[in-house]
Amino acid sequence: MADLSKLTVSSSPHIRHEDNTRQIMVDVIIALMPALAIAIYVFGPRALTLTAVSAAGCLFFEWLYQRLMKKPVTVGDCSALVTGILLAYCLPVSSPMWMVLIGDAFAIIVVKQLYGGIGKNFMNPALSARAFLMSFPVIMTTWPAIRTKLPLFATPDVVSSATPLASLKQGLMPNASLTDLALGMVGGSMGEISALALLAGGLYLISRKVITFHTPVAYLGTVALLCFLFPHGNGRVEFMLAELCSGGLMLGAIFMATDYSTSPVTKKGQVVFGIGCGLLTVFIRFFGNMPEGVSYSILVMNATVFLIEKVTRPRKYGFVAPPKAVKTPEGGKSK
Amino acid sequence: MAYTFRGGIHPDDQKAATNKKAIEPMAPPKQVVLPVSMHIGAPAKPVVKKGDQVFLGQLVAEAGGNVSANIHATVSGTVVDVAPRPHPNGSKVLSVVIENDFQDTPDPSLHPLDMDAMTQEEIINAIREAGIVGHGGATFPADVKIRSGLGKADTLILNGAECEPYITSDHRVMLEQTDDVILGIKVLLKALGLQKAKLAVEENKADVFSHVEKLLPADGSIELCRLKTKYPQGAEKQLIFALTGREVPSGKLPADAGCVVFNVDTCATIARKFRTGMNDIRRIVTVSGSAITAPRNLEVRVGTPIGEVIEAAGGFKEEPNKILMGGPMMGVAQFDLTAPIFKGTNAILAFCGDEAKGSKTPSCIRCGRCVEACPMRLMPTYIYLYGEKGNLEACEKYDALDCIECGACTYVCPGKLPLVQGIRSAKQRILNARRK
Numbered sequence: 001m002a003d004l005s006k007l008t009v010s011s012s013p014h015i016r017h018e019d020n021t022r023q024i025m026v027d028v029i030i031a032l033m034p035a036l037a038i039a040i041y042v043f044g045p046r047a048l049t050l051t052a053v054s055a056a057g058c059l060f061f062e063w064l065y066q067r068l069m070k071k072p073v074t075v076g077d078c079s080a081l082v083t084g085i086l087l088a089y090c091l092p093v094s095s096p097m098w099m100v101l102i103g104d105a106f107a108i109i110v111v112k113q114l115y116g117g118i119g120k121n122f123m124n125p126a127l128s129a130r131a132f133l134m135s136f137p138v139i140m141t142t143w144p145a146i147r148t149k150l151p152l153f154a155t156p157d158v159v160s161s162a163t164p165l166a167s168l169k170q171g172l173m174p175n176a177s178l179t180d181l182a183l184g185m186v187g188g189s190m191g192e193i194s195a196l197a198l199l200a201g202g203l204y205l206i207s208r209k210v211i212t213f214h215t216p217v218a219y220l221g222t223v224a225l226l227c228f229l230f231p232h233g234n235g236r237v238e239f240m241l242a243e244l245c246s247g248g249l250m251l252g253a254i255f256m257a258t259d260y261s262t263s264p265v266t267k268k269g270q271v272v273f274g275i276g277c278g279l280l281t282v283f284i285r286f287f288g289n290m291p292e293g294v295s296y297s298i299l300v301m302n303a304t305v306f307l308i309e310k311v312t313r314p315r316k317y318g319f320v321a322p323p324k325a326v327k328t329p330e331g332g333k334s335k
Numbered sequence: 336m337a338y339t340f341r342g343g344i345h346p347d348d349q350k351a352a353t354n355k356k357a358i359e360p361m362a363p364p365k366q367v368v369l370p371v372s373m374h375i376g377a378p379a380k381p382v383v384k385k386g387d388q389v390f391l392g393q394l395v396a397e398a399g400g401n402v403s404a405n406i407h408a409t410v411s412g413t414v415v416d417v418a419p420r421p422h423p424n425g426s427k428v429l430s431v432v433i434e435n436d437f438q439d440t441p442d443p444s445l446h447p448l449d450m451d452a453m454t455q456e457e458i459i460n461a462i463r464e465a466g467i468v469g470h471g472g473a474t475f476p477a478d479v480k481i482r483s484g485l486g487k488a489d490t491l492i493l494n495g496a497e498c499e500p501y502i503t504s505d506h507r508v509m510l511e512q513t514d515d516v517i518l519g520i521k522v523l524l525k526a527l528g529l530q531k532a533k534l535a536v537e538e539n540k541a542d543v544f545s546h547v548e549k550l551l552p553a554d555g556s557i558e559l560c561r562l563k564t565k566y567p568q569g570a571e572k573q574l575i576f577a578l579t580g581r582e583v584p585s586g587k588l589p590a591d592a593g594c595v596v597f598n599v600d601t602c603a604t605i606a607r608k609f610r611t612g613m614n615d616i617r618r619i620v621t622v623s624g625s626a627i628t629a630p631r632n633l634e635v636r637v638g639t640p641i642g643e644v645i646e647a648a649g650g651f652k653e654e655p656n657k658i659l660m661g662g663p664m665m666g667v668a669q670f671d672l673t674a675p676i677f678k679g680t681n682a683i684l685a686f687c688g689d690e691a692k693g694s695k696t697p698s699c700i701r702c703g704r705c706v707e708a709c710p711m712r713l714m715p716t717y718i719y720l721y722g723e724k725g726n727l728e729a730c731e732k733y734d735a736l737d738c739i740e741c742g743a744c745t746y747v748c749p750g751k752l753p754l755v756q757g758i759r760s761a762k763q764r765i766l767n768a769r770r771k
Contacts, residue, residue, distance in 0.1 A: 004671075009657075010657075012661075012668075013665070019747075077696075261700065265716065267703075267707070316712045317710070319585060
């Protein structure tokens with residue numbers, strides 16, 4: 001008879017799916033690679049060094065914080081890596097490295113770790129850091145023209161060129177063709193320029209079941225519908241496509257609004273969240289005094305997630321309505 | 336189109352190791368241990384004492400209340416002890432221990448029953464006498480379940496879903512003891528005063544459909560229903576919803592949704608009572624898992640020690656790391672192999688490695704997979720996190736008590752949180768607090 005003193009006794013279930021946090025984060029990183037390839041093609045090798053510095057910075061700050069606080073070090077789950085890449089993607093490629101590192105520290109320490117680490121932060125770390133870095137308004141709105149030769153690490157001295165969004169802001173179609181817009185042969189933040197590369201990443205994430213279509217479709221669909229209805233005197237379809245392919249919309253809808261920590265856990269909630277992001281994005285783009293609204297829309301919606309989850313809580317199996325029509329503050333209500 | 340419910344998971348079913356293997360009767364053991372608690376409800380009261388001679392099928396402990404069940408000798412021989420013995424639930428439970436004389440002398444008072452000559456009431460009483468409880472695992476006394484459905488239920492459902500990975504005992508019963516299953520359904524229909532029954536089987540058991548279809552009665556009283564292969568498709572509430580679109584109201588019985596659900600092996604056991612007169616003394620056990628030498632389906636006398644059942648399947652081929660009674664999703668880990676097979680034991684599984692690898696730093700990443708997987712449409716992560724914080728009020732508000740503990744949430748969690756384990760503990764704490 002075998003040695004039974006070493007038997008594991010634990011409560012059920014006794015099997016688990018092999019998916020884990022690290023695998024999910026690695027999938028997100030893979031999904032972000034097409035956009036990086038385009039960025040390198042359009043902006044040169046600095047796109048790569050900027051991304052690498054930002055990713056390394058986030059890993060470092062997470063490690064540092066957890067070491068100093070004597071918490072288990074969890075950089076192995078790769079979530080900080082994702083934050084680092086995403087932050088680099090929403091900065092101009094000419095951003096100085098010191099500023100990127102400030103952003104990394106803010107994202108990881110203030111936004112993520114101070115709230116308890118992975119899954120506990122209520123705002124998207126990369127987008128919050130981007131908002132924080134708006135303290136450097138000139139740097140943050142200096143978009144180098146495509147194919148400008150830029151140094152790998154040193155801070156370049158560049159002149160800003162017009163981005164498609166700036167034209168759209170005036171109610172005009174951008175100079176670039178729709179093909180260039182979709183492919184990303186235009187100016188803008190480093191990783192947001194190619195709608196197609198980001199879409200390819202999104203399809204990969206959906207095929208790997210890392211995300212579902214709910215949030216991106218609700219978000220992009222809302223923007224598309226409003227732009228189609230209010231084309232500012234342009235061709236409806238052209239205007240709509242230009243809006244969809246411009247600015248941070250694709251990056252936001254596919255990679256930021258689907259961030260697990262800062263979006264609803266219910267599918268219905270994700271649709272509500274996506275529609276909310278879409279409405280705010282269009283309002284800011286149409287009426288705000290800044291050209292882009294994606295990051296602020298998502299940040300504002302981040303703050304509503306708990307409420308959205310409350311009202312979109314699934315109707316449980318076997319729910320019985322309370323006998324009297326008393327007003328219950330929340331929960332268990334048929335929706 | 337197969338019937339199903341919303342939510343659930345798709346674990347690898349692992350049934351190929353045993354689903355083609357015919358049931359083999361296992362030689363009765365030298366000694367059987369019959370705990371007075373092998374059903375839901377009040378423990379039975381022993382009616383024999385040390386030294387008594389007992390026949391096969393003779394009453395050794397009688398139902399200790401309304402929701403309780405009789406227990407019968409599963410071998411003939413001598414009562415050698417009536418004392419607490421290890422039980423598969425981990426504790427020690429008063430048990431009747433019988434030394435086998437290997438004669439299998441049946442109790443002479445047992446004889447076949449003619450259901451056509453019996454009234455509804457007589458049939459239900461016969462099922463109660465026989466000590467028949469649900470063989471699906473929950474071990475609810477069958478007669479109590481029938482009575483709960485009288486005047487309320489309009490649908491009899493036979494559960495042949497067998498949605499837990501590895502287990503093939505019900506599968507083999509449906510293939511090899513089809514006549515008994517069908518006879519059992521007829522008895523149940525008469526006991527309930529109903530005309531039609533639904534026999535529900537998961538799609539992964541293709542041979543059952545082709546085989547059973549031919550044997551169904553011509554009057555159409557039994558409808559064979561195809562279920563999507565998904566866990567927990569065989570959970571009573573999910574099965575009722577899949578087949579009828581009805582939901583069992585929170586905190587109520589299936590009968591309150593007009594349904595009574597019986598496992599197919601319970602059916603076969605009822606049929607044997609009527610065909611041969613024999614009581615609930617045996618069951619089919621799938622012995623499988625990576626540490627088992629020769630996985631198989633065994634017909635085992637209730638009360639046989641777990642260790643002997645494993646030996647009958649060739650013993651361990653490797654050092655086991657975990658031994659389970661029941662399936663990998665809801666089974667109970669065992670540490671004492673002298674504990675007996677009981678009426679609800681559908682499988683004994685032994686694994687070499689840890690198939691439920693956790694994480695040193697489990698954390699919720701709010702991916703929402705548990706919410707999607709929950710067949711009760713709860714929000715497992717909320718209940719778990721509130722439970723960890725000791726906020727039982729919030730756990731209750733998020734319907735912790737509706738959790739059926741199927742484990743789908745823990746299975747899918749990429750953050751490797753022990754979700755159902757935490758919810759189970761929260762439920763227990765809520766119930767304890769209520770009792771005070």
